[in-house]
Amino acid sequence: MSVFVSREISENEISIKSAFGYSTDLVVRIIRSGENPRFSVLIAHIDGLVDKDLVARSIIRPIGMKDTATIEMPPSPAYIYDDLRNRLLESSEVKEATRMADVLLHISSGDCAVIVEGVDSALICSVRSWMTRTPENPTTEPAIKGPKEGFTETIRVNTSLLRRRIRDPRLWIEETVVGEVSKTDIAIVYLKGIANEKVLQEVRERIGRVKVDSLQESGQLEELIEDAPWSLFATVLTTERPDKVAGSLFEGRVAILVDGSPTALVVPATFLQFLMATEDYYQRFTASWFIRLVRGVAFLVALALPSVYVAITTYHQEMLPTPLVLSIAAQREGVPFPAAIEALTMIFFLEVLLEGGVRLPTAVGSAISIVGALILGQAAVEAGLFSAAMVIIVALTAIASFTIPLFSLSNTVRILRIVLTIVSGFLGLFGVAAVLFGLFIHLAAMRSFGIPYFEPLAPVVLPDLKDAITRAPWWAMKQRPELIAHDNVVRIGDDQKPTPPRSPQKPSPAGTVGQQRSSQQKQQKGNASNPDEQQSSSDQRPSSLGPATQKERQPRSRRKSRR
Amino acid sequence: MFIAGGCWDRREPESLVFPSILGIDVAEDELFEVIALIPNPSARAGGAAGITGGGAFAVPFWVNSGRGHTPFEALKQLALTTSRQINLSHVDVILISENLARRGIGPVLELYLRSPDIRLIAEVAVVEGDLRNLLESEIPLEPTPALGLLAMLEFTRQERSQIPRGDFLEKAKLMTFPGIDPVFVRFTVLKATATETFTDSGSAQGQSQSQVPKPVVKIHGAAAFDDDRMVGWFEDRESVGVNWLLGGISRTIVSVDSPRGGVITLELKQSGVKVTPVVSGNSISMEVKVGALARVQDAAAHGHSEHIVFDSEDPELVKSVTDRVAQAVRNDIELALKKARELEVDPFGFGNTIYRKKPQFWNEVVQGRWIEMFKTVEVNLEIEVFLRRPGLVMSSITPR
Numbered sequence: 029m030s031v032f033v034s035r036e037i038s039e040n041e042i043s044i045k046s047a048f049g050y051s052t053d054l055v056v057r058i059i060r061s062g063e064n065p066r067f068s069v070l071i072a073h074i075d076g077l078v079d080k081d082l083v084a085r086s087i088i089r090p091i092g093m094k095d096t097a098t099i100e101m102p103p104s105p106a107y108i109y110d111d112l113r114n115r116l117l118e119s120s121e122v123k124e125a126t127r128m129a130d131v132l133l134h135i136s137s138g139d140c141a142v143i144v145e146g147v148d149s150a151l152i153c154s155v156r157s158w159m160t161r162t163p164e165n166p167t168t169e170p171a172i173k174g175p176k177e178g179f180t181e182t183i184r185v186n187t188s189l190l191r192r193r194i195r196d197p198r199l200w201i202e203e204t205v206v207g208e209v210s211k212t213d214i215a216i217v218y219l220k221g222i223a224n225e226k227v228l229q230e231v232r233e234r235i236g237r238v239k240v241d242s243l244q245e246s247g248q249l250e251e252l253i254e255d256a257p258w259s260l261f262a263t264v265l266t267t268e269r270p271d272k273v274a275g276s277l278f279e280g281r282v283a284i285l286v287d288g289s290p291t292a293l294v295v296p297a298t299f300l301q302f303l304m305a306t307e308d309y310y311q312r313f314t315a316s317w318f319i320r321l322v323r324g325v326a327f328l329v330a331l332a333l334p335s336v337y338v339a340i341t342t343y344h345q346e347m348l349p350t351p352l353v354l355s356i357a358a359q360r361e362g363v364p365f366p367a368a369i370e371a372l373t374m375i376f377f378l379e380v381l382l383e384g385g386v387r388l389p390t391a392v393g394s395a396i397s398i399v400g401a402l403i404l405g406q407a408a409v410e411a412g413l414f415s416a417a418m419v420i421i422v423a424l425t426a427i428a429s430f431t432i433p434l435f436s437l438s439n440t441v442r443i444l445r446i447v448l449t450i451v452s453g454f455l456g457l458f459g460v461a462a463v464l465f466g467l468f469i470h471l472a473a474m475r476s477f478g479i480p481y482f483e484p485l486a487p488v489v490l491p492d493l494k495d496a497i498t499r500a501p502w503w504a505m506k507q508r509p510e511l512i513a514h515d516n517v518v519r520i521g522d523d524q525k526p527t528p529p530r531s532p533q534k535p536s537p538a539g540t541v542g543q544q545r546s547s548q549q550k551q552q553k554g555n556a557s558n559p560d561e562q563q564s565s566s567d568q569r570p571s572s573l574g575p576a577t578q579k580e581r582q583p584r585s586r587r588k589s590r591r
Numbered sequence: 592m593f594i595a596g597g598c599w600d601r602r603e604p605e606s607l608v609f610p611s612i613l614g615i616d617v618a619e620d621e622l623f624e625v626i627a628l629i630p631n632p633s634a635r636a637g638g639a640a641g642i643t644g645g646g647a648f649a650v651p652f653w654v655n656s657g658r659g660h661t662p663f664e665a666l667k668q669l670a671l672t673t674s675r676q677i678n679l680s681h682v683d684v685i686l687i688s689e690n691l692a693r694r695g696i697g698p699v700l701e702l703y704l705r706s707p708d709i710r711l712i713a714e715v716a717v718v719e720g721d722l723r724n725l726l727e728s729e730i731p732l733e734p735t736p737a738l739g740l741l742a743m744l745e746f747t748r749q750e751r752s753q754i755p756r757g758d759f760l761e762k763a764k765l766m767t768f769p770g771i772d773p774v775f776v777r778f779t780v781l782k783a784t785a786t787e788t789f790t791d792s793g794s795a796q797g798q799s800q801s802q803v804p805k806p807v808v809k810i811h812g813a814a815a816f817d818d819d820r821m822v823g824w825f826e827d828r829e830s831v832g833v834n835w836l837l838g839g840i841s842r843t844i845v846s847v848d849s850p851r852g853g854v855i856t857l858e859l860k861q862s863g864v865k866v867t868p869v870v871s872g873n874s875i876s877m878e879v880k881v882g883a884l885a886r887v888q889d890a891a892a893h894g895h896s897e898h899i900v901f902d903s904e905d906p907e908l909v910k911s912v913t914d915r916v917a918q919a920v921r922n923d924i925e926l927a928l929k930k931a932r933e934l935e936v937d938p939f940g941f942g943n944t945i946y947r948k949k950p951q952f953w954n955e956v957v958q959g960r961w962i963e964m965f966k967t968v969e970v971n972l973e974i975e976v977f978l979r980r981p982g983l984v985m986s987s988i989t990p991r
Contacts, residue, residue, distance in 0.1 A: 345607065346708070355632070357609075
């Protein structure tokens with residue numbers, strides 16, 4: 029196989045066919061067209077990756093219609109090549125390639141290669157079209173209130189979903205290819221001017237370092253670029269939601285899309301992000317405030333409840349109210365195992381149930397909950413294998429762990445729960461406290477792409493605490509996370525807290541400051557309930573502010589999601 | 592294996608017993624006797640007992656005792672006859688027999704203060720009558736006597752303010768203060784029912800059908816202590832009087848005759864007391880101001896009265912009733928004072944007030960002979976009662 033595209037069309041045909049091992053989905057066709065002289069054109073593409081109608085309509089037909097006889101002087105192959113490239117090929121995107129490897133890459137990516145006899149260069153027409161999923165409701169991160177679309181497996185669809193949310197040229201997309209064999213497209217998406225250049229450089233470097241044969245899912249890439257590969261905690265946020273990614277971009281984060289994976293990676297990630305659901309930003313802040321607290325408590329319950337139960341009942345009975353200790357003692361009467369063994373066995377059963385539920389087809393999946401919950405739980409207590417209190421504790425733990433919005437964190441919690449329970453079995457509350465202490469040290473010591481993982485709690489970043497354990501109202505969250513977008517942090521204009529309009533008789537005292545500004549404010553306040561109108565009102569703002577100040581003052585992300 | 596190796600001091604709750612009452616007595620042979628009331632966990636939750644198959648043996652609690660030279664030794668002797676490890680962390684009430692109280696409760700205090708198990712919020716009371724009988728009898732409505740006694744202590748305190756406040760720790764602290772003596776709650780075992788014990792529990796159903804349980808124990812004033820020895824009883828009224836001066840009245844009732852005939856019962860609440868020692872030369876007198884709010888709760892006319900027994904819009908009547916209430920309070924306090932002087936104890940803390948407010952006078956004159964002085968010290972009582980609320984009606988209804 030020659031390295032470059034040959035002038036001999038049959039040689040090229042053999043090169044391509046042999047490179048693909050005469051695979052049946054490879055289509056190579058040689059068209060002879062024109063009169064005096066006749067010229068040959070080779071067309072190669074993969075069946076199933078291209079729009080066949082488009083190939084016929086915009087490539088084959090123009091070539092066939094090329095009538096060399098009408099031209100007075102006999103055209104050279106180079107002339108035909110140029111004519112095809114510049115005029116005839118009705119494809120929106122035509123590239124040139126001289127290296128055979130590039131041609132093969134394009135063919136396997138779904139492009140159509142057009143090679144004119146006598147020219148050592150190939151024309152690459154973009155006619156990609158394949159079966160793809162339409163954006164559906166993201167199954168892993170459903171939301172009651174909020175967009176119902178999720179990423180698909182096609183990177184182009186995914187970038188378009190982001191473009192639809194951020195209509196600004198400052199949404200920059202850098203593409204690279206990772207995977208020696210799979211040659212998977214990777215897109216690094218960020219908002220120019222908000223994303224931290226250092227983080228961006230780090231992302232580029234880490235992706236550049238990756239040397240693998242293939243990349244099937246963003247999870248693989250995550251493991252190859254994360255900060256703490258041995259840690260139980262994920263330092264890269266994963267999401268299926270375009271709104272969440274768009275929101276993250278506005279916070280100055282960088283998103284990494286991987287072709288073939290419906291899951292986007294977002295860096296830098298902080299621990300508290302894993303406890304935040306997208307919906308928190310769409311609910312009214314009062315509800316979000318409460319729900320986040322509930323989720324925080326549920327996280328602790330999911331993490332530590334079995335271990336605390338084991339510790340208290342085996343070592344610290346004096347901490348329980350008398351009726352409770354008697355009732356626990358009564359329930360444990362006849363249970364053959366110590367509380368720690370009992371808890372670990374129950375947790376193991378729970379894990380088996382969970383895993384079984386995931387692996388089974390949905391039709392059978394519901395059966396497992398009946399068998400698991402009703403039959404096993406009930407029967408185990410009645411048979412005296414487990415105490416009823418332990419079943420309650422483990423069930424409560426399981427339910428609490430379902431409140432964790434991100435699967436990666438709930439997996440972490442599942443493992444840590446077992447560690448804590450083992451330790452509490454022989455060290456009591458002292459052991460639980462020691463492990464939690466170590467855990468906090470670990471969390472506070474980690475970094476994700478240069479940003480402290482436990483920010484804004486350690487180190488304390490006061491403005492960021494508005495969106496941490498709970499959430500402040502949108503009009504109060506004036507800043508982007510300070511450490512992440514430290515060059516450009518102002519995100520919300522002044523006086524955004526909506527108020528009822530003042531009575532029209534009285535002149536507004538704000539009128540003295542600047543007529544234009546106060547009128548805009550009034551308009552915004554009046555329209556505060558309608559984000560679309562408000563958006564348009566800020567779009568109509570005179571551009572005399574200049575691009576530099578505009579970036580500062582224009583509340584671009586006011587009503588958009590942050591995550 | 593790994594876990595089993597690590598948890599040699601593991602104590603599962605089902606291998607422990609949690610006595611809820613410790614009764615401490617002196618036996619005939621001068622040894623301490625500790626009687627522990629141990630609730631039976633499997634009898635508590637009916638469902639759980641059924642599950643574990645232990646439903647047949649459903650005695651709700653067990654009383655076991657041991658004897659020793661100290662209460663702790665007695666406890667350890669008790670352990671010899673108990674199948675499970677004894678954990679004192681859930682002792683709610685410590686009961687002391689009158690016999691032991693009169694000898695001195697020092698040894699009990701030692702146990703209570705030294706033990707890492709016993710909670711410092713445990714209540715303490717002195718029992719008049721057979722301690723063992725009280726522990727072996729059932730208290731109606733409550734699953735265990737401990738909960739019953741605890742509830743009685745708590746609610747009687749609120750409802751009638753007839754017993755002194757404070758847990759064991761507070762009493763122990765009072766013992767170390769100069770010029771004040773502690774008073775303990777007094778339980779009296781009611782003789783009529785003291786013999787009806789739970790021992791014949793063969794058929795629990797038959798028993799509950801045939802017998803209506805009667806009250807077994809009564810909260811009944813206070814036990815006066817001098818240092819750690821009990822010296823006598825304060826009866827109901829006297830104990831209320833003690834509480835008036837200690838500011839421990841949360842709610843109490845007073846019945847007075849109405850000038851218009853019949854009896855009015857008032858509830859007194861939101862009381863306050865202020866004690867000021869007044870020194871003149873080498874003598875001292877106590878100025879005591881007591882204030883309380885009264886609320887008319889009931890009025891009973893004898894026979895078919897044609898009078899309005901109480902009318903809040905009649906200022907003369909209100910004044911007269913108020914004065915009578917104040918007099919009733921004064922009577923209680925004077926009763927208490929008289930008894931305290933007889934017993935030569937100062938539960939009111941007059942001496943302590945002097946010690947705090949007139950330290951110099953205390954050091955020079957009072958120290959060492961306070962009880963002598965207490966017997967003769969002049970106490971000027973000033974009692975103010977405000978009748979603010981006539982209840983939900985302004986006056987009694989008038990039949991026409």
